[in-house]
Amino acid sequence: MIKRAVISTLKYLSLALGAFVTLYPLVSVLITAFKTNEEYASTSVMHLPSNWLNIQNFSQVWTKGGMLLAFKNSGIILVVVLAGSIMLSSMTAYVLSRFKFMGNALIKNLFLFATLIPGVAMQVTVYQIMYSFGLVNTLPGYIILLLGTDVISVYIFIQFFETLPESLDESAVLDGCTYFGVFFKILFPLLGPAAVTCMILKGVATYNEYYMANLYLQDKNRLQVVSTSLYTFTGPMGNQYNLICAGVIITILPALVVFILCQKRIYAGLAAGAVKG
Numbered sequence: 209m210i211k212r213a214v215i216s217t218l219k220y221l222s223l224a225l226g227a228f229v230t231l232y233p234l235v236s237v238l239i240t241a242f243k244t245n246e247e248y249a250s251t252s253v254m255h256l257p258s259n260w261l262n263i264q265n266f267s268q269v270w271t272k273g274g275m276l277l278a279f280k281n282s283g284i285i286l287v288v289v290l291a292g293s294i295m296l297s298s299m300t301a302y303v304l305s306r307f308k309f310m311g312n313a314l315i316k317n318l319f320l321f322a323t324l325i326p327g328v329a330m331q332v333t334v335y336q337i338m339y340s341f342g343l344v345n346t347l348p349g350y351i352i353l354l355l356g357t358d359v360i361s362v363y364i365f366i367q368f369f370e371t372l373p374e375s376l377d378e379s380a381v382l383d384g385c386t387y388f389g390v391f392f393k394i395l396f397p398l399l400g401p402a403a404v405t406c407m408i409l410k411g412v413a414t415y416n417e418y419y420m421a422n423l424y425l426q427d428k429n430r431l432q433v434v435s436t437s438l439y440t441f442t443g444p445m446g447n448q449y450n451l452i453c454a455g456v457i458i459t460i461l462p463a464l465v466v467f468i469l470c471q472k473r474i475y476a477g478l479a480a481g482a483v484k485g
Contacts, residue, residue: 241265241453248450265454269441273455274429278437279462281347285433286414289354293410294403297358301365302391306377316366319359331423338424345426353424354414361406368402369395415463434459 240248242257242265269275304316334353335344343349372395380390418435425431428440438455441448 237453237456240450241457243450245448245450265451266458269451269455269458273437273440273451274432275434275437275455275458277430278432278434281432282415282434284347285351285354286411288351289414290407290411292351292355293358293361294406296355297361297406298365298396298399298403299391301362301369302395304362305366305369306374319362323359328419335423344424345431347425347431350421350424350431353420354417358406358410360409364402364406365399368399372398412463 236253239254239256242260242262243251244257244262244264247255247257304312338344338349338353341349343352376394377390380394381387385393416435421433421436422439425433425436428436438452438459441451441455
């Protein structure tokens with residue numbers, strides 16, 4: 209009994225500690241977002257603001273930070289990248305999973321090897337290629353970069369294809385269906401759970417991506433995205449953290465709304481599309 213009580217206590221203490229570590233930054237951001245410049249400069253992080261109805265910070269971030277343009281550009285990028293990434297990753301996984309050819313295992317290993325190379329280490333070469341094609345400082349160029357083969361998504365789709373019997377392919381081919389028909393008419397409609405998993409992973413990474421957005425989308429008046437808009441309020445003379453926190457709250461809201469509306473499908477997709485050993 210004593211051993212069980214100790215284990216239960218440690219379990220709940222660890223959960224409470226994890227909740228504290230997770231929620232403390234979010235609560236501090238929420239509190240700071242409603243503070244005026246004077247309150248932020250003279251009070252501690254967790255000191256409550258005098259006026260919770262103060263939306264001046266949010267309106268200032270929306271106008272000066274160009275949030276409307278940022279959400280528009282980020283929305284376009286998300287839609288194109290998610291659609292293109294799902295198609296490219298699933299088709300690549302279909303070929304590697306269903307067709308056995310010389311070099312099949314080598315290609316899979318090369319994909320795995322590519323994940324070990326830091327993306328920053330290749331940016332000099334990538335930038336030179338993008339510049340030579342005139343794709344720097346353009347939205348299509350940035351989208352092409354993000355559309356690069358997503359190795360994690362490829363492996364998720366490969367694992368999911370292995371759960372689908374090959375008799376589906378064989379029976380469709382015997383009925384006169386082409387390989388493209390097998391993929392688009394038979395297999396692709398069954399990839400929903402894996403596609404949801406990949407869309408979550410890719411969507412979060414794309415929405416939060418800052419390094420390449422700052423490097424390749426240099427015209428901030430025209431090519432502002434959500435991740436770069438928050439840096440409008442940083443500078444050599446100091447950072448306006450109360451405005452930055454207000455911007456963080458604004459950028460969190462769309463993702464929170466999508467999660468609340470689609471949480472059942474997200475949970476089901478993560479459970480069914482998880483990589484199986």
